[in-house]
Amino acid sequence: MAEYKRSTLIADSPSGYCPGCLHSLATRLVSDVIEELGQGDNSLNVISVGCSALNILYWGGDFLSVAHGRAPAAATGVKRTNPERLVFAYQGDGDLAAIGLAEIMSAANRGENFTVIFANNQTYGMTGGQMAPTTLIGQKTTTTVYGRDPATTGYPMKMCELISTLEAPAYVARFALNSPKGVRDARAGIKKAFQLQMQGKGFTFVELLTNCPTNWHMTPLQTLDYMNTNTIPYFKPGVYKDTEVDKA
């Protein structure tokens, strides 16, 4: 790294996220990439409900705060009426994979030309750590106190795999933010997704594996190890769809 300066797109104050929360790292990465692309004044952040809504006080650029799970629907409207804008939805796993499942799948299937940043921390962080669709098998939450049992609650939902089966999306990728390499890859992935959007290539989806020290009841450093041994083996990082490469 030659040089690093904190982006002016995020407030000059600590974020509202808990100490060690990789959500704030995800937000910072997005702001860094937008600034690098020179799109600071042209970007629009569609903020959903959940911990991602803490961005309302933290995000310095234009944003839209929308109903639970409906960020892709709102982003569709904004992008269609302002095609020159860099539009992205910033959603968590409870928002995107549970209540907003219809919106995300429909927007992806239509190949809408915006980006979705999906922060997956395998729990409902904001409401107190309930089970999310992405909660791992055996993971304890306040609604699965003996650990998630697939017999009654099903299996963790793999959104990248689901969306990559659709015809329309241009870029679908997953990255883990628990190591410097993962963060660098994620930054490159977010940049690629935004560039594809600016070229009008269609729907781009970037999943970022994050943690929740508060609701996993761990220290921030313990969550990084937990992600290595539990999260990453199930939610495998990688590029799931890239129409540019597939064509070549």
Added chain:
Amino acid sequence: MIQINERLCKDCKYCVKFCPKQILETGTKRNARGHFYPVVTDPEKCISCGICATMCPEGAIELPAKGADA
């Protein structure tokens, strides 16, 4: 050499864990929010790799351009 903005630090210790030269450690002073922020124990050994800045969730660590901090 890195610059730490202690005002933004939340004491997650990611920078301390990932520093390849092991020259960051949690200090003994707290910031206004009550978090112990990191200090550089041996500035001479810093190779300006920026891994601490990469991992800091809050962007509290900045890496000035070469020569700017001389």
